[in-house]
Amino acid sequence: MKYSKLYRVFLIVCLVSASSHLSFGQTNEQKSLEVKREKLQKEIREINRLLFAKKKEKGNVLDQMEALDKKISVRQQLIRVTNQQSNLLSRKISANIRSISKLKADLKTVKEEYAAMIQKSYENKSQQSRVLFVLSSESFFQAFKRLQYIKQYTEYRKKQGEEIVAKTDELARLNKDLNEERKVKQVLLAQNRKAKNQLFSEIQAQKELLSNIRKNEKKYTATIDKKKKEAKRIDRQIEKLIRNAIAASNKKAGKKTTSSSKFVLTPEATRVANSFSANKGKLIWPVEKGIKSQGFGVYKDAVYPGIKHQSNGVIITTNQGSNARAIFEGEVIAILAVPGGNKGIQVKHGNYISTYYNLSELYVKKGDKVTAKQSLGKIYTNRNNGQTRLKFYLYKDTSRLNPEDWVYQL
Numbered sequence: 001m002k003y004s005k006l007y008r009v010f011l012i013v014c015l016v017s018a019s020s021h022l023s024f025g026q027t028n029e030q031k032s033l034e035v036k037r038e039k040l041q042k043e044i045r046e047i048n049r050l051l052f053a054k055k056k057e058k059g060n061v062l063d064q065m066e067a068l069d070k071k072i073s074v075r076q077q078l079i080r081v082t083n084q085q086s087n088l089l090s091r092k093i094s095a096n097i098r099s100i101s102k103l104k105a106d107l108k109t110v111k112e113e114y115a116a117m118i119q120k121s122y123e124n125k126s127q128q129s130r131v132l133f134v135l136s137s138e139s140f141f142q143a144f145k146r147l148q149y150i151k152q153y154t155e156y157r158k159k160q161g162e163e164i165v166a167k168t169d170e171l172a173r174l175n176k177d178l179n180e181e182r183k184v185k186q187v188l189l190a191q192n193r194k195a196k197n198q199l200f201s202e203i204q205a206q207k208e209l210l211s212n213i214r215k216n217e218k219k220y221t222a223t224i225d226k227k228k229k230e231a232k233r234i235d236r237q238i239e240k241l242i243r244n245a246i247a248a249s250n251k252k253a254g255k256k257t258t259s260s261s262k263f264v265l266t267p268e269a270t271r272v273a274n275s276f277s278a279n280k281g282k283l284i285w286p287v288e289k290g291i292k293s294q295g296f297g298v299y300k301d302a303v304y305p306g307i308k309h310q311s312n313g314v315i316i317t318t319n320q321g322s323n324a325r326a327i328f329e330g331e332v333i334a335i336l337a338v339p340g341g342n343k344g345i346q347v348k349h350g351n352y353i354s355t356y357y358n359l360s361e362l363y364v365k366k367g368d369k370v371t372a373k374q375s376l377g378k379i380y381t382n383r384n385n386g387q388t389r390l391k392f393y394l395y396k397d398t399s400r401l402n403p404e405d406w407v408y409q410l
Helices: 002-050 061-123 127-135 140-215 217-252 267-278
Strands: 291-294 297-300 308-311 314-318 323-325 330-337 343-349 352-362 375-379 388-396 399-401
Touching (some): 002 061, 061 140, 061 291, 217 308, 217 330, 343 375, 375 388
Antiparallel strands (some): 297 308, 314 388, 323 375, 330 343, 388 399
């Protein structure tokens, strides 16, 4: 009987321990979701500040449409993450309710057993009865065993008392946690309702804008065609300059190769290239602060989803007056000057090339050595929409790379 009780106590301790580990895991998951939620909220604030810097202006519907599309996408992510947090809290609340119910039942059982033990002990509490119990032993060994039994019985009673205190404290803690979790869930639900209302308003605004655009479909498609041609012109210029730089670098190094698709690296250039490659996913942003307003690769048109666009780099929107900065140490190998467009800079990092386009002023020239975070030029601010956007590209020799894979959390 005694051992079965001890086994039950051991089992309860194990269950409480397992519950603690589960709670710890849920807490970490909750913290991770909270970090994501705060990041998305910050991104929405930055979108409002950077992409909606000016009120609606005539002839600026395309920028408005892209900005709304970006904000709606981030808002939907925020709602999903908040729902995940709310669901996680619901599971945790249910688990705590079950734990509280189990603890109450266990506490009742332990108290009843403890009361019965105290009553039994009271009935046999006299020192004389204990002495007689020992002295009535038939042998020294039996007397020793009886003394050990009395000692173990006393110790077990003490442990039961401690278990009652521990379970009472645990019950109080769980009740407190439950109240806090319910409050947090109510806050999350309120924030989610607000986010959904804002999302509804943004979708309505997008629909109105979409309607206006489709009334002037020819004007919209003309704007799209113009942007596509400009992007292709910039891409061709970037790739032409890279090929020219490769050919010039290989010739300067005294190499017989006539290849214009791959750098022949010196030992120093190899060191820089290896260091650059080792920092994949950890490179600094090409601006001090900003948001990615357009990603790399193929994406759907905001108005006509059937139309696909190709982006060979990323667009980062930042504060007015901001500078583009080198993402890594390197050498300026070319200055871009696209007819009818703005300026750009290409920096070589071994056989990797980073390109910074849409600059109004340049702070460096061809042949300059630059260090990470060094300012390269001032980013142009569009007077019509108030947006300051840097177009950033990354290449390895003549192969396009996705900057999002290389720049930290881009």
